[in-house]
Amino acid sequence: MSLALKEATKMRDKPEVEPARSHSALFAGTGSESRESGAGARSGRAERSPSLLPDLSGEAMQTGDNPPLVFLRRALHYTGHWPAATKKRPIRTFVLLYIKQGGGELILDHAPVSVKPNQLLLLVPGMQVIERSAALAYWDVYYMAFQLMRPARSVGGRMLMPCEPNAFMRAGDVAVADMHVVERLVGQMHDDGADSGMVRWKRQLALAELLYIMMSEQGARRGPASAPEAVRRCAAYMDRHYKDNIRMDELANWCGLHRSTFTRHFKSTMGMLPSDYLMHTRIEAAKAILPGAGPLREVARQVGFCDEYYFSRMFKKIAGMTPTVYSRTVGERTQRKERNGNVLKPVNVAVTYVDEVDHLIALGLLPAVVPSDRREDGQETVIPYLKPHIAHLPHIGCELSLDLNRLRRLSPELIVAGRFMKDWGVTGFHDIAPTHYYAWEVDWRNVHRQLAAVLGREAQGEQNIAQFDRLVRSVRDVVFPACGGRTFVFLESTREGVRISPYMSNGGWLLYQQLGFTPASVVSVNGWEHYVTPEAAADLPADYLFVGQRSGAASIHRRLLDELARRRVGRRLIELPRYPWGKGGPIAFSQGVRLILSQFEKIHK
Structure with a gap:
């Protein structure tokens, strides 16, 4: 079998x-x-x-x-x-x-x-x-x-x-x-x-x-597909193939509808005309690649435009500024409070965990109160990869050490917290402000949709998810020719020892489920207590070893790296930062995908 x-x-x-x-x-x-x-x-x-x-x-x-x-x-x-x-x-x-x-x-x-x-x-x-x-x-x-x-x-x-x-x-x-x-x-x-x-x-x-x-x-x-179902599949097709020369009459024929009937159903289901939907999809794709993407004509070509002048005109109509101005003022190289082309909107919302900060910033929102994180040595710190956005905001501590008295003094209008907080014994949020508890999942996209709905940012949430999915597909197409058929293990240095991260972990979700890498035989589906010694880790039957570190595990992590270096595993060893392998949301996971691409490009020059 x-x-x-x-x-x-x-x-x-x-x-x-x-x-x-x-x-x-x-x-x-x-x-x-x-x-x-x-x-x-x-x-x-x-x-x-x-x-x-x-x-x-x-x-x-x-x-x-x-x-x-x-x-x-x-x-x-x-x-x-x-x-x-x-x-x-x-x-x-x-x-x-x-x-x-x-x-x-x-x-x-x-x-x-x-x-x-x-x-x-x-x-x-x-x-x-x-x-x-x-x-x-x-x-x-x-x-x-x-x-x-x-x-x-x-x-x-x-x-x-x-x-x-x-x-x-x-x-x-x-x-x-x-x-x-x-x-x-x-x-x-x-x-x-x-x-x-x-x-x-x-x-x-x-x-x-x-x-x-x-x-x-x-x-x-x-039975035959309903018109709304056919329309949604057309929209999904445009999300994936916006670069192609898509003709609306071909889409209508595919749905078995007259073009005017197809247009009416599309607007009723998606809220805009099919041509407008395609145009918005292309402009959103252009926003994602504009900063530092090279000549404007190349950007236009990459998102399905033949004419850079028409592209500029449509971009200004939808985004409110020309591509050049957008690239200069809200590009990723100079942004501090910008995300996905939108200036972050301050909201009087308190978030209590690292992932939630990531989600809100990706949705274009700047929370009023944020948690701290822990360094590898266990000391509290500002969340490193989000520091440009939140360093100036009031912090309320980290995880089990949240300062609820300070949170009360800051008077948020809404608190966002994971249900796992109750399991940790951190309660009392309802006594301070209305609290939305969400169910944490390994697949951040489900949490993102949930928070986007609560905060009225559904459209931005769907754009973030579509952009991430496109990024994953593009990286997978580059990486697989070099490592398809090889096996992978993700090792995490923790206080308890070196853990073989399971298939259903944060890192496992990204490596195995999204990027499609093949887990080695030692990788369990959901075994969170599978620990090995640094010496045994070096002997694991895998072609590639991903290595990450949790807080408070510095000494174990040094032993692991020393053992791997002694066994000369170097060429197939990839060290990973803490985000998104331990925590994070759409921003961290997107950074993680790009990191994988850069590491494999170094290994397989």
Whole structure:
């Protein structure tokens, strides 16, 4: 089972259409059999046309326009026992898994799916899969990797464009009424016949028939998408592909609506015309890259404008100033009280934890009262990476040592606190001012949305999240060619010892769930008490070691670094600052993503 999923993590670096091949192999160390066959014809890579909607085109197949073409790239059959382990796999291509027998659980993008006999699963590119095999479970699994393309109009002819992963059909556990048909078609794709053109064609037809059955049955259950749902998917598409030449009539056709009807539904759902939404998305993207981004014409090109003068005119209309003035007055190099192009608005709100300060500043708000943080030696200090914004503000102490008497004297109109404060025994906020308690989550975006709603900054909150998601995608595209398939461990020096940070920690969320790095086998899902000695840490089976430090752990951290230096681990060692690996919000996590990029660029010059 694990090897089957592992194949899906490799497919991104394979040719888009592989020549057919068939051979046998053995599971390493398990004595289990593996059979493999593939199908397809050699093909060059089609160049993208900026005038098309390649990722939306997959949606058209649901309305009968331009049905997709499927290319089987690899078919494998795994049988045998597999040891109990937790492994994470990023999926690079479309994959069908037919599990005839097995035991355990798969977590597909945080959604747990219990493994059961005669189960059909669809995995799509970009999906993160955590595999938890039951101890010594016997597996009988069929794996089929395929490519989904759609004919599209191009200048001078037609071309094949890849389909959007989520536009194909709903991923995950797929229900098919007649599983005997599924078993028959899967068997045809794994037929051991001679690797001739007719056999490959037979496999292609079997895959196409299976996908047709899956889509038709899922479509019958789901019914046509509502207009608001289609509009939201169009808006999400514009968020991702604002650089492209997006035509509103193509979006309307994709939704199956007349252009005027599409425009009316879009304005009703999103609050503005689709053309205005696209323009605002492009201008917000320009704000993110303007400071120090180079010539204006290059900035315009990067966000989808062909004409720098038209870009300047639209920028001034939406942002209230020209790009040049914006870059000079509110750029990141000179900003002190500015964030995302907006001067911070003072609000009489007291925040009680580091993360909340980060969230408010990202939302364009300057709190009236802020907490301190702790240095590595345990002494209180101003939050380092937010110091330019908050050094002059009144501080009320840190965590368990909050000065509630001083907070009362400062008379805030609202207090923001995490529910974990109650668990720590820090109470009494309601006696001072109305208090909003939020539920802390590893995924800061959920907390950000919650606080944005409370403070009336929903639009800014969504912009911050979209900007972060774009940043993660861009960094992932750069880093993966150098380290895809390698394993990672995040070590934290704490007062109790060197902790192997779990998958569900702050650092784990960013490294494993967002950037898609593969955790080493020693990384647990949610084990916060997994400690090792500095000597054992140096021997961990991982290609890269990330090392961070919590407050009060200076001596342990020095021992760890000394041991790693003695073992000459240097080239694969990356030291991380405290933010966002221990604390932080959107600002810290964005800095963390950029740090990862800079460190990998140094290592892989």
